[in-house]
Amino acid sequence: MNIAVNAGTLAGEPQPVPQPVPGPPRPSEPAHIIRDDAEAIRVAEALAEAFRIGASGRDRSGARPAAELDAFSQSGLWSINVPKAHGGPGVSYATLAKVIAIVSAADPSIGQIAQNHLGIVAAIDTVSSPEQKTLLFGEVLRGTRFGNAFSERGTKRAADFETRFTADGDHVVVRGQKFYATGALLAHLVPIVATDGAGRAWYAIAERDAPGLSVIDDWSSFGQRGTASGTVLIADVRVPKTHLVPAWKGYERPSADGAIFQIIQAAVDAGIARAALDDTIDFVRTKSRPWIDSGQDRASDDPYTIQAVGDLTIRLHAAEALLERAGRAIDAAVAAPDAASVAAAQLATAEAKVLTTEAALASTNKLFELAGTRSTLAEHNLDRHWRNARTHTLHDPVRWKYAIVGNHALNGVAPPFHAWS
Template sequence: MSAVVDIRRATRVNAPDENFAPRPRPSGPAHVITSDAEAIEIARHLAADFAKDAALRDREGLLPLDELDAFSQSGLWGINIPKAYGGAGVSYVTLTEVIKIISAADPSIGQIPQNHLSILEHIASDGTEEQKRFFFGEVLKGIRFGNAFSEKNTANVGTFETRIVEDGDNVVVNGQKFYATGALLAHIVPIVGLDEDGNSFLAFADRDAPGLTVINDWSSFGQRTTASGTVIAENVRVPKSRVVAAYKAFARPTAAGPISQIIQAAVDTGIARGTIEDTIAFIRTRARAWVDSGRDKATEDPFTISAVGDLEIRLHAAEAILERAARLIDVALADPNEDTVAEAAVATAEAKVLSTEIAILAANKLFELGGTRSTLAAHGLDRHWRNARTHTLHDPVRWKYFHIGNFYLNGVKPTRHAWL
């Protein structure tokens, strides 16, 4: 009889310590996507591969090393780079569809580029021409940006203790970050810190910069392979030419907040889509009709049929609102002003509410409709609930209801920040 293993203490496969070597830079340029249609086609092709071992990676804690390289080399990490700088400049309708497709296959992989894509918009909005040419050029070569934004020991998510101090032609960064999705496997880690006036800046540090430590200590029960752990900056020196004023995006009307949020909503919608697909497959092949139904197959059980219909309706509603929000973001990017940005923010908040609700509902219904056998470890279906419950906590929907209601009832435009 085998011993019981406490998984909280077990060494997880492919879970590196703080000495984990940075990923090598790409040996050649990434593919450059030229159209919205091509982006969708490539996303579908990659998703088919990513789905094959998604349950295995979740169960064993395997970081998606090869998958992430394929993802960034595919060109999808550069699709929101403007055409003037060599990118595809796709619509946000397309970008959110790409994230949905990937997240339906493996939401950990779908989440990893979230900050990378948002940061590209910060560069487009507030970077200098030299910065745009340099950073966009790097991404088109396959370079990945990580994330060193949030801090877990401050009063709230908008409060930072990390400091950026000028020193000649460089800045010096000191601080500690958590929820640093993508940093472990990035080539460049943008670190958010405050200057002496309290303004926030993005300092783009090389992943192997002296004083920069990235630790894979992400221990959540969901989104297990995002490596969203700790980043420690100890006197990390970054050239001033690689520092972008992040605060400017929220000092005036821009789509920065809605863009950050809509990618999160796209991940949740993708989780819902993947969960419902697995629910239907399980009902068709493994579930049994309930004894009182008088039917031979679960697919003939009237209450099961109705429940699947309800899930599909709610999923389609979430997808429709997500698409509407994406279109309004495209409008706000083309004509940024108080009204267009507020409309995009409110619509994105609506998408976040519906995507959260359907992701969690779908994960719950999977087990109700699949029956007890659907909880068996061999099927790996528990990852859907764990991923949905974890990722939908990114920003609380209880405040989304408030901002949405305050806008429609009292005409109050939402506050501008990265979570709205």
């Protein structure tokens, strides 16, 4: 049984009884398949125009972007890192990061929902057998969306998992509980990180409507509201062994899997920074008043405002350049994975994560200083940019990215090798 609960009730009010709700239907038509990198960018830009229109309203109401997600996955952009050998576009990871940044500038919740799906596609390419790749990539190319049931609350560290599975014939039976389950609510398949008797982590990819799988819509964060990153309850969920992916193998030897998960997070932050800067410029040009001491007739001619917008623009361009550089480093590590190429991809991605975090926080905060008091009015809902940036940039602590880069530069120490690096 699947359960979704809306957490929007006021404190002290009676809580609604959770009601069973089905997952989204599988697409009735096969998804489009992108031909090349240039088409991926064109499609992302067209979708972003449509997603931008309702983004503020969805943030206000807490509405889930169901129709938008259908358009996104059917566009072919959810299969862009399926390898060419398996019928996919196999675009550059620099292009993939740019796609996510473009979409996230329109609605960062939608950009983040795709993150774990694309990461799982990369992991399957790294660790799955040829037969499993054919099966699962076939699903992705038809338009099937993966969600995520990875993280857990209450464990000592992010990499500690209490969710377990046991074998039962040609299936495994999974039991546990997850949180931060971005994308699970609107997924067709839900990859669950669960460990075997030896403590090794696997992705047990369950049907969204599998008996015992309950998705709880209890995401109450002030930002990234549309991600529905709430709870997944897993009560003896049966998963066929054909859909049991050995995630642990991705970290048994050098692979770019961790850097791929990370670059998509950085791309979301780059998109948030872009949206905030664009809205700052528009507001200053059309609504803000010049300060009385400036001697100017337009706020956009204030020399201090000009300087600040120039600074934010340079920071964003630098972040975007590092994001592209990290994508190229990941491409090299995917093509020829070894300790050196993977470390180079991790370091480049860490650098991009630092600058995209800083650009997102600076742009979303500076918006109000430059645009003025009226920019804080509820009618504009511009605080959503800061709320989204502040929430999403907490995904993994950027202070540790500085440490990774500095320790390598000073002491030649390679980055730690796990899914968050």
